[in-house]
Amino acid sequence: MLELISVSHIFTRPAKEALTALDHVSFSVPAGHLLAVIGSTGSGKSTLLHLLAGLQHPGGGTVLFRGKDLGQAALHPNEIGYVPASDHVLSEVLTVRESVMSALMLRVAGQTKDERVDRASHLLVGVGLENVASHRVSTLSPTQKRRLKLALALVSDPSLVICDEFTDGLDAKSQSEMAALLKFITTDHPARVVIHATQMAANLAAYDTVVILHEGHVCFHGPSRAVTHYFSIQAIEELYPRLAKRPASRWGESWMRHRDSYYAAFKLGSAGESLKAPDEEEDGADSQRITLPANEKPAAPEAPAEPPAPAAPPLPSLQAQAQHLIQRRWTILRRNQREWTSQLILLVLAPVVAALLLLPNDHYLSEVTSGDTSPAVLWPAAYTCAMGWLLQILLALVFGVRNGAREIAGERPLYRRELAGGLRPTAYLLGKLGFILPIVILQTFLLGLTVEILTGGLPGFALPRLLLLCLTGIAFSSLCLAVSAHCRTAERAHSQAWTLAFANLFLCGALLGFPRVLGSVLHPLVTAHYGWSGGIETLKGTPLFEPLTLLVRTWFATPTLAVIVLLIHFGIGVLLTLRGLRKTH
Numbered sequence: 001m002l003e004l005i006s007v008s009h010i011f012t013r014p015a016k017e018a019l020t021a022l023d024h025v026s027f028s029v030p031a032g033h034l035l036a037v038i039g040s041t042g043s044g045k046s047t048l049l050h051l052l053a054g055l056q057h058p059g060g061g062t063v064l065f066r067g068k069d070l071g072q073a074a075l076h077p078n079e080i081g082y083v084p085a086s087d088h089v090l091s092e093v094l095t096v097r098e099s100v101m102s103a104l105m106l107r108v109a110g111q112t113k114d115e116r117v118d119r120a121s122h123l124l125v126g127v128g129l130e131n132v133a134s135h136r137v138s139t140l141s142p143t144q145k146r147r148l149k150l151a152l153a154l155v156s157d158p159s160l161v162i163c164d165e166f167t168d169g170l171d172a173k174s175q176s177e178m179a180a181l182l183k184f185i186t187t188d189h190p191a192r193v194v195i196h197a198t199q200m201a202a203n204l205a206a207y208d209t210v211v212i213l214h215e216g217h218v219c220f221h222g223p224s225r226a227v228t229h230y231f232s233i234q235a236i237e238e239l240y241p242r243l244a245k246r247p248a249s250r251w252g253e254s255w256m257r258h259r260d261s262y263y264a265a266f267k268l269g270s271a272g273e274s275l276k277a278p279d280e281e282e283d284g285a286d287s288q289r290i291t292l293p294a295n296e297k298p299a300a301p302e303a304p305a306e307p308p309a310p311a312a313p314p315l316p317s318l319q320a321q322a323q324h325l326i327q328r329r330w331t332i333l334r335r336n337q338r339e340w341t342s343q344l345i346l347l348v349l350a351p352v353v354a355a356l357l358l359l360p361n362d363h364y365l366s367e368v369t370s371g372d373t374s375p376a377v378l379w380p381a382a383y384t385c386a387m388g389w390l391l392q393i394l395l396a397l398v399f400g401v402r403n404g405a406r407e408i409a410g411e412r413p414l415y416r417r418e419l420a421g422g423l424r425p426t427a428y429l430l431g432k433l434g435f436i437l438p439i440v441i442l443q444t445f446l447l448g449l450t451v452e453i454l455t456g457g458l459p460g461f462a463l464p465r466l467l468l469l470c471l472t473g474i475a476f477s478s479l480c481l482a483v484s485a486h487c488r489t490a491e492r493a494h495s496q497a498w499t500l501a502f503a504n505l506f507l508c509g510a511l512l513g514f515p516r517v518l519g520s521v522l523h524p525l526v527t528a529h530y531g532w533s534g535g536i537e538t539l540k541g542t543p544l545f546e547p548l549t550l551l552v553r554t555w556f557a558t559p560t561l562a563v564i565v566l567l568i569h570f571g572i573g574v575l576l577t578l579r580g581l582r583k584t585h
Contacts, residue, residue, distance in 0.1 A: 002052075002160065002193050003028040007061035009047055021047040023216040023252065024061070029193050029209075034186040036204060036224075037197040039213035040240055045197035046085075048213070049162050052195065053082040053420050065160065075160070077422030078107060078312035081153030085165040087145050088413040091328075092138040093335035096129055096148055099137060103152045105324045107421050109316040123151045126188070127181065136335075143174045147181070154185065156313055156421070161185065163196040172202070179206040201236045214243045217252030221259070222266050230262070315422045318430075325431025333435075346402060347443055350395050351450030358388045362455045369459060373543045382547035385458055385539060389465070390510045392447060393531045396473040397501040399443045403436045404480030405497035408581070410490035415581075425581035429574070436477055444473035459542040464559045465535045471566040472531030476504070478573025479527065485580025504528035509554035519554055527569045534562025 009022040021044045029035050039045045050056040051063065054074050063070040065079075091099060100120040104111065111119070124130045127147040132140065140148065146166055153161060163182065167175040183206050186194045196207070204210055204224035212220040212227070220230055228234065231242045243251065316324075333340050364381035372378075408415065415428060448466040452458075458465070480497040487493035508528035509519060523529040533556040539545045540556075549556075557565065 001029060001031040001033070001066055001191070002195075003062075003064040005062040005064070007048075007051065007058050007063060009044075009051065009056070009059045020216050022051075022058075023249075025213075025216070025218050026061075026256075027211055027218060027221045029195070031191050031193065032186060032189075033208045034183055034194045034206070035196070036207040036210045037195060037213060038199070038201055038204075038210055038239075039197070040199055040243075042215065043213040044216040045199075045213055046164060049082075049164050049195070049197050052160070053080055053162050055082075055416065055420055076312040077315065077420065078156035079159050080420065081156070081158035081161040082417065082420040083146075083149045083153045083161070083163040083166060084413065084417055085168070086413050087142070087149075088411075089417040090137045090145060090148065091332060091411075091414065093136060093332050094328075095134055095136055096124065096140070097133040098331075099148060100124065100151055100155065102324065102328055103155045103418075103421070105316065106321055106418060106423055107156050107313075107315065109314045109320070119155070123154055126154075126185070127151045143170060143178070146170075146178060150181070150185070152417075153421075157189065158312075159189070159191050159193065161192060161194045163194070165198055166196050167203070168198055168200050175200065176203055176206075179203040182206070201239055204236065212239070212243075214251055215248035217248045217255075219243065219248070219251040219255050221255075222262060226262075226266065315424075318424055318427050321424060321427035322430035322434065325428060326434035329431060329435040343402075343439065346399070347446060350398070350443070351447045354388075354391055354395060354447060355451050355454035357391060358384065358451065358455045365458065366456060368543055369456075378543060378547055382544045382551055385544055386510065386536065386548055386551060388451070388455075388458065389535045390508075390532055392451060392469055393472055393508070393510075393528050393535070394505060395447055396444050396469055396531065397476050397504055397528060399440055399473050400476030400480045401494070401497045401501050403439055404477040405484055405494045406490040407432055407436065407481060408484040408577070409487045409493035410484075412488065425578060428581060429578050432481060432577075433478075433574070436481065437474060440473040440477045441470050444470045458539065459544055460538040460540075464538050468531050468534045468559065468562055468566070471563060471570070472527060475527050475531075475566045475569040475573065476501070478570045478577065480573075482573045482576035482580060485577045486583075508532050510552060512552070523555075524565070527566065530557050530562040530565045530569075533557045534559045534566075537562070 004025055004027055007022055007025045008020070011019040011021055025044075025048065037045050037048060047056070051058050054070075054077075058071065065075060068075075091102075094102065097120055100123055101116055104116045104119060108116075108119075121130070121133075124133050127150050129144060129147050129151065132144060137145065137148065150163070150166070153163075166182065167178040170178065182194055182196055186192055204227070207224060209222055210220070210224050210227060211218060220227065222230070224236075227236060227239065231239060233239060233242050315321075333343070361380060361384040364377055364384055367377045368381045415423075418428075419425070445466060448462075448469045452462050452466075479500065480493075483497050483500065484490075484493040487496060504526055505528060507522055507526045508531075509523060509526075510528075510532045523533075533554070536545075536548055536552075537556040537558055539548065
């Protein structure tokens with residue numbers, strides 16, 4: 001059913017030697033089979049799983065599934081169930097049942113709510129989580145979280161299930177239970193192949209066959225009872241020390257020379273013949289040999305007919321996936337007290353602080369509005385306008401960093417799991433925009449409105465300034481979202497987003513201003529410049545505008561031009577975000 005033919009994969013690293021993760025890996029797995037891939041850290045297990053799950057493409061060789069070359073046509077996402085090792089792929093604030101329902105809504109189309117509830121209940125019973133269905137994921141034990149990850153992978157009833165370190169790090173009893181669970185889901189679907197990659201060599205009897213990987217080479221493939229025979233060891237715990245005694249390439253070459261004979265011996269052994277292990281050889285001698293029963297030649301068995309696999313259910317539409325992601329993200333916000341509390345504090349406190357900073361000089365603006373244009377009033381009023389508007393633009397940048405910087409990088413493992421299950425990057429992007437944009441619009445609009453009300457407002461038209469303030473927050477949030485999409489960790493994304501915010505503050509021309517030629521080169525790249533200068537331009541025709549042109553030696557974009565450029569910056573942020581999301585795939 002699944003066949004790998006000389007699959008290789010090499011990671012190229014800048015200024016470093018290329019790293020060979022897989023070196024001509026070949027083996028096959030029939031339907032209804034549970035396979036263990038055993039190997040230490042760096043053996044290539046995770047790379048192999050990522051290739052099978054479609055998260056990476058092999059550098060060479062062929063992968064066949066039911067006769068279909070996956071290099072030519074990838075499997076439908078719902079034919080694969082991927083169970084990653086990390087528990088960060090789970091949303092901690094959702095309940096167990098909500099997590100399964102969410103996976104169903106993102107992966108399986110055409111189901112009614114009742115059908116999804118029935119399917120979720122069936123899965124939870126199958127993996128042993130029906131008693132904690134209403135519990136939040138954050139309250140689950142490590143074993144229960146692994147059961148939940150398996151349930152999420154099974155929502156589409158896939159024919160290929162791939163588990164990464166599913167039993168690693170558990171106590172002996174839990175390891176045995178998890179291995180039995182994998183065996184159960186294998187037999188529950190006659191056309192299913194289950195592959196489990198692990199460092200643990202315990203409970204191998206639960207698996208139909210075992211593949212042993214060592215530094216990218218296949219060193220053995222067969223039933224677990226033959227492992228000690230082949231490597232001439234007394235117990236399975238001696239496997240890794242034995243592998244370390246000779247280079248991985250030699251183990252791989254040895255297996256390739258004797259693989260066919262050993263496969264034949266496995267077939268004969270099923271009738272009762274014993275597999276005879278050779279004596280320990282001197283280090284550096286040829287590999288172990290296989291002793292077949294005398295005067296018998298293994299006959300090539302007829303390949304059994306594979307059971308038909310049910311057709312993979314269709315994926316939900318782009319709109320359905322995006323709509324569910326928006327609803328789920330708002331649910332997570334409501335459940336996460338720390339997050340919504342900080343958002344609420346920022347929403348209320350930022351406008352009040354901005355207004356309080358402007359109030360001491362507010363009387364200058366009132367006197368100018370009343371007709372007093374004496375230098376003693378006009379110049380402080382001009383300075384107050386310039387700095388007051390810059391303060392609001394700065395807070396709009398803060399809103400952008402707060403809302404966009406960690407949004408994607410902070411849940412990258414979750415995104416990769418759902419991506420492997422058929423989530424469209426565009427739907428994920430729309431889900432994020434549907435969550436972030438309403439928050440940013442509310443924050444910036446409330447900021448501008450509060451300042452206008454408490455201070456009496458700057459001269460000129462307030463509506464264009466409110467629009468520019470909102471667009472500045474929207475554009476910068478999309479750029480921070482793009483930073484998040486290209487960073488591996490939330491901390492790195494947060495740091496780079498703040499760097500971008502400070503660069504905008506210093507380069508926007510509001511403090512001193514660049515020479516006009518240099519400014520014409522830099523300012524098209526600076527989001528804050530168009531928010532700030534477009535707002536200052538709305539004062540044109542008032543007594544304050546001429547002093548402002550003398551205070552800051554830079555050019556001011558018209559409100560119309562500022563709106564157009566801010567929309568362009570928003571579009572650039574969206575495109576860069578989508579590029580980062582697709583690059584993850």
